[in-house]
Amino acid sequence: MNNNPLLILVTIAGGMYLAWLWWGDWRAAEAGRPNPGALPGAVGAPLRACVVAAVGALVLTGAETWGELRLGLSAEQSKMTVLFGVYSLVAAVVEEVIFRGFIVVEGRGKAARLAGAVAASVVFAGLHPFLWEWDGGLRLVWTAKGLFSTGAVLAASLWFYAMRFSARLNPKGSLLPCFAAHGAKNVAVIAIKAAQGFVTGWW
Numbered sequence: 106m107n108n109n110p111l112l113i114l115v116t117i118a119g120g121m122y123l124a125w126l127w128w129g130d131w132r133a134a135e136a137g138r139p140n141p142g143a144l145p146g147a148v149g150a151p152l153r154a155c156v157v158a159a160v161g162a163l164v165l166t167g168a169e170t171w172g173e174l175r176l177g178l179s180a181e182q183s184k185m186t187v188l189f190g191v192y193s194l195v196a197a198v199v200e201e202v203i204f205r206g207f208i209v210v211e212g213r214g215k216a217a218r219l220a221g222a223v224a225a226s227v228v229f230a231g232l233h234p235f236l237w238e239w240d241g242g243l244r245l246v247w248t249a250k251g252l253f254s255t256g257a258v259l260a261a262s263l264w265f266y267a268m269r270f271s272a273r274l275n276p277k278g279s280l281l282p283c284f285a286a287h288g289a290k291n292v293a294v295i296a297i298k299a300a301q302g303f304v305t306g307w308w
Contacts, residue, residue, distance in 0.1 A: 110308040113192045120195035123202060127280070145206030146269065146280030154274040158282035159289035161264055166293040169257040173250075181250040182298060188308040190295040197287035204229050204262070205269045205283045218270065226262035230255045261290055 123144075130147035133140045140147075173179040185193075210221030235251040235258070238244045268275060268282040275282050298304050 117195045120199045124198045148277040148279045150279035150281040154282040155285035158268040158286035162286035162290040178250045182303050184303045184305045193291045201283040222266035229262045230259040
């Protein structure tokens with residue numbers, strides 16, 4: 106993500122608009138007047154599903170932080186601004202609507218849905234710039250930190266998919282547990298970075 110504050114603000118505004126659209130579809134569904142063209146997963150979910158999703162994401166983030174410390178990788182973290190932290194929270198909603206909403210395999214059985222979730226999670230992890238850089242051109246960067254962080258994102262993505270499709274916890278397939286999990290993870294990452302001195306300023 107470009108660190109240009111104006112570009113980040115525009116991206117935040119776009120993400121908030123998408124969240125507003127999803128919230129409108131959710132409200133319509135809750136009122137018994139579902140929108141035929143509603144965004145994916147814009148239905149209610151039990152509170153326990155959101156709690157389990159968030160707690161699981163925090164456990165994964167804790168394990169990731171512990172692993173970085175044990176492997177001596179924590180000093181290699183990227184720095185972020187407060188504005189970028191806000192962007193990461195809004196981006197969590199956008200990413201969930203796209204990956205756990207639109208990019209799913211439905212109607213072809215559990216095996217196909219699982220394979221689709223794994224494949225989409227590999228793409229999702231690969232899109233995070235831990236193993237590559239863009240500096241006038243694409244450059245691969247194979248480091249222990251990059252591999253570890255990419256693996257952590259892959260694990261988180263699989264958890265988000267599990268929360269979307271848990272028939273017992275989330276019978277309607279709502280995206281609310283995914284939002285809760287992704288949001289909890291990103292808040293935890295911001296807090297950890299701040300505690301370790303990697304939040305460098307407002308923008």
